[in-house]
Amino acid sequence: MAGANRVPAERRRRRPTRGGVLLSADLIIDTAVRLSHEHGPEGLSVRRLGAALSCDPSAVYRYFHSTDDLHLAIADRLIGEAMRGFTPDDDWTAALRGMALRIRAVLLAHPRLAVLAASRVTRRENEFRAVETGIAILLRAGFGAAGAVRAYHLFIDTVLGHAALEAAALALPDARREADERAWTDAYQSCPDDTHPALAAVRHELHRMGGSAFEAALDVLLTGLRQVHASG
Amino acid sequence: MAGANRVPAERRRRRPTRGGVLLSADLIIDTAVRLSHEHGPEGLSVRRLGAALSCDPSAVYRYFHSTDDLHLAIADRLIGEAMRGFTPDDDWTAALRGMALRIRAVLLAHPRLAVLAASRVTRRENEFRAVETGIAILLRAGFGAAGAVRAYHLFIDTVLGHAALEAAALALPDARREADERAWTDAYQSCPDDTHPALAAVRHELHRMGGSAFEAALDVLLTGLRQVHASG
DNA sequence: GCCCTTATGTCAACAGGGTTGACCTACCTG
């Protein structure tokens, strides 16, 4: 918390930058989101932000206490983007599935921000609403208070964990990402059969490791959750 | 791959640093691992590494092409550490569970490295062996080649995703981590009941969100996997 | 319509980061 609201949300004196831009928290977040996927990895920095807004980098600190503060605001923006217009399916597992896919889609669209955002608690409006939505789905499904919170917790962490992992891979410089992907059809194909018999046995299936396990994992998790729900 | 083995693993001419230390890839990795959890977040840097080894920072580049190369080597070291002495249980779900807990324990012990390591493919010996072990467990359980790879993929990504998330939280500066944790017993307790009825209904259970969902998620995932295995 | 306060943009500086190319020296091979 410590001074989290020392920076006023509403400004009275609006003064344009040297480049004629009228700064605002929203504009800064917009620009940050744009920067982060226009430029390559590490594309987002206070200095680049300053350049993009044609203002001095330090002006950002008039709107956010630190880059961490800015990151949390960005994270909340992404959550809002993910959940905008979401109406949960009547079937609770389908509802959770839909929510998971939305969150993943947004995080993959902003891989570099995803890494920062996924593990944080923004404690801001959009996150409040998302948690409200998720818990409501589970309560309506018949989970008790404790069960709903437990289920939501493991669900959302699984979704965020997978998404963060995929995003981190996407956020790598091209050369590294491709090298990582090639590993399964390359280095892993060259492991000696005698010392790695299991790898040898599945050699022609290893390419699957290069892709995403998100939906498969999600479906298995929901299968498990359904079973837990049914059996008490 | 590009030049991945341009740096020879074995050295002939061993020449001590000004501080009298005989460098080696292993010693550098050792020191890096130690640094990363002796000092706080951002405790690991090439320059600090140089200081700890009493050598010039740039000497590290004689052993690793870049920090990324070093990070992969560290990741592989952690995998080795996690799997050392691991003997899978006869029950395949118990075996996977044991493997998951080991990986998580090591990643949580080195939170800052975990964030770097979890999403990468080290394509090095220890990782080869770990994948071999995991696939072997699933083949022995009766999964076919494709099923074993699919199951391993979604299993390991779930484990790594959760572990990375927890590690990222642990790697935060104390103030930020505590603020994130407090959110559930603090900011989330203050959401208006009328706009957030589900949150209101589970208010006294929300504190659970602050802890770890790892084991709960793991158990639900294994439950799901068991069902998938049984029904096909 | 002016003046004062102060919010807010600007500037310069600091400490730290990865990486590179030139240098030089001590080691190993022959």
Add this chain to the structure above:
DNA sequence: CAGGTAGGTCAACCCTGTTGACATAAGGGC
């Protein structure tokens, strides 16, 4: 013992977040 070169060192480059002093224009009170 001589020569070639691996490998440690040094200085430089450009990047990063952050801070404190500074200046200026905005807007409220009169």
